[in-house]
Amino acid sequence: MVNNRLEITTICPDAENSLFTIESSEIEAQRAAAVAAASAADQHRTLPRIKILGTGGTIASKGASSSQTAGYHVDLTIQELLESIPDISAVCEIEYEQLCNVDSKDINEEILFKIYRAVSDSLQSFDGIVITHGTDTMAETAFFIESTIDFGELPVVFVGSMRPSTSVSADGPMNLYQAICIASDSKSRGRGVLVSLNDQISSGYYITKTNANSLESFNVRQGYLGNFFNNEVHYYYPPSKPLGCHKFKLRLEDSSPAPKLPTVCIVYAHQAMDSELIDIVAERCEGMVVAALGAGTLPEIVNTRCLAQDIPMVFSKRAMDGMVPNANLPKSADKSKCNIIASGYLNPEKSRILLQLCLAKKYTMEETRHVFCGVYGG
Numbered sequence: 001m002v003n004n005r006l007e008i009t010t011i012c013p014d015a016e017n018s019l020f021t022i023e024s025s026e027i028e029a030q031r032a033a034a035v036a037a038a039s040a041a042d043q044h045r046t047l048p049r050i051k052i053l054g055t056g057g058t059i060a061s062k063g064a065s066s067s068q069t070a071g072y073h074v075d076l077t078i079q080e081l082l083e084s085i086p087d088i089s090a091v092c093e094i095e096y097e098q099l100c101n102v103d104s105k106d107i108n109e110e111i112l113f114k115i116y117r118a119v120s121d122s123l124q125s126f127d128g129i130v131i132t133h134g135t136d137t138m139a140e141t142a143f144f145i146e147s148t149i150d151f152g153e154l155p156v157v158f159v160g161s162m163r164p165s166t167s168v169s170a171d172g173p174m175n176l177y178q179a180i181c182i183a184s185d186s187k188s189r190g191r192g193v194l195v196s197l198n199d200q201i202s203s204g205y206y207i208t209k210t211n212a213n214s215l216e217s218f219n220v221r222q223g224y225l226g227n228f229f230n231n232e233v234h235y236y237y238p239p240s241k242p243l244g245c246h247k248f249k250l251r252l253e254d255s256s257p258a259p260k261l262p263t264v265c266i267v268y269a270h271q272a273m274d275s276e277l278i279d280i281v282a283e284r285c286e287g288m289v290v291a292a293l294g295a296g297t298l299p300e301i302v303n304t305r306c307l308a309q310d311i312p313m314v315f316s317k318r319a320m321d322g323m324v325p326n327a328n329l330p331k332s333a334d335k336s337k338c339n340i341i342a343s344g345y346l347n348p349e350k351s352r353i354l355l356q357l358c359l360a361k362k363y364t365m366e367e368t369r370h371v372f373c374g375v376y377g378g
């Protein structure tokens with residue numbers, strides 16, 4: 001015991017969580033006084049400023065009755081949605097903007113760039129950003145925003161719901177409330193794009209929708225970062241960002257219409273696949289992603305058609321988990337001309353976005369291969 005204070009330090013590198021103290025009653029009294037002084041000071045502290053961007057989705061939908069959980073319509077503004085959550089004025093100051101109000105199946109490039117612009121424009125004046133979004137394509141928008149915006153430490157939190165606002169036990173208000181708390185919490189800084197859903201905090205870069213109906217619609221294995229419980233944010237790990245994430249700097253003119261990204265199509269492989277499909281689709285696009293079988297295999301005749309194309313072809317996978325390694329790619333006779341790239345852990349829809357960005361940047365085949373390898377060791 002030295003000065004009534006025993007310090008036990010673990011070897012945990014997370015400084016904040018590595019120090020435990022056992023203290024005397026005198027020290028406890030001093031601490032109580034310090035806490036009281038700090039809470040008085042807190043009253044004068046300015047609250048974090050959070051920007052909420054509304055885009056629609058089930059979270060902004062209404063059904064005809066409280067038992068309807070399918071066939072509903074997007075019909076709720078971001079203002080109405082905010083009126084349905086508990087008072088948040090003690091947590092943060094809010095500003096909101098309705099960017100669009102659509103089911104996420106209708107998020108097109110024009111809307112994607114609208115979201116991109118709104119996030120970019122909010123970086124300087126806000127401490128956190130929340131984006132309400134349909135869950136069906138949320139992972140794609142989250143991946144695009146993570147790959148194109150350097151938001152430094154600022155939390156950008158996507159949120160959706162699985163039940164419409166009119167349903168019994170609608171999950172939207174709680175998910176939104178939690179998303180705002182996550183965006184306001186200093187522990188959320190430096191973690192990249194986050195997703196708030198079903199009490200779970202996940203990495204927007206890694207999430208995939210894995211269940212079409214249940215509240216636990218994002219069963220993330222990679223990127224499960226923490227939980228939300230009783231109005232508290234709990235992270236399992238110190239802040240970190242996705243490893244190897246390639247950032248693309250976009251230069252957007254202010255003028256509309258929105259710029260057009262290169263067309264990349266996804267072809268889904270299956271037994272007895274028609275190899276001519278590869279030629280037909282290649283005519284229509286500047287790059288192709290194949291949702292291949294297993295860890296990247298395709299019938300030999302389909303591989304041959306893929307090797308014959310003069311556009312980049314990314315081999316991804318139908319399976320939800322696991323990866324496509326370089327070792328499984330078909331070999332070209334002329335190694336220097338091989339147009340096939342392994343997606344690594346990236347699923348087809350995220351591979352599509354990454355390939356679009358590489359093509360937009362006019363990366364060579366080798367540079368594109370390097371980007372995919374960097375992201376997931378493809």
Ligand SMILES: NC(=O)C[C@H](N)C(=O)O
Nearest residue numbers: 057058103104134135136
């Ligand atoms: N749960 C949802 O949000 C699904 C909805 N169809 C959407 O993505 O907009």
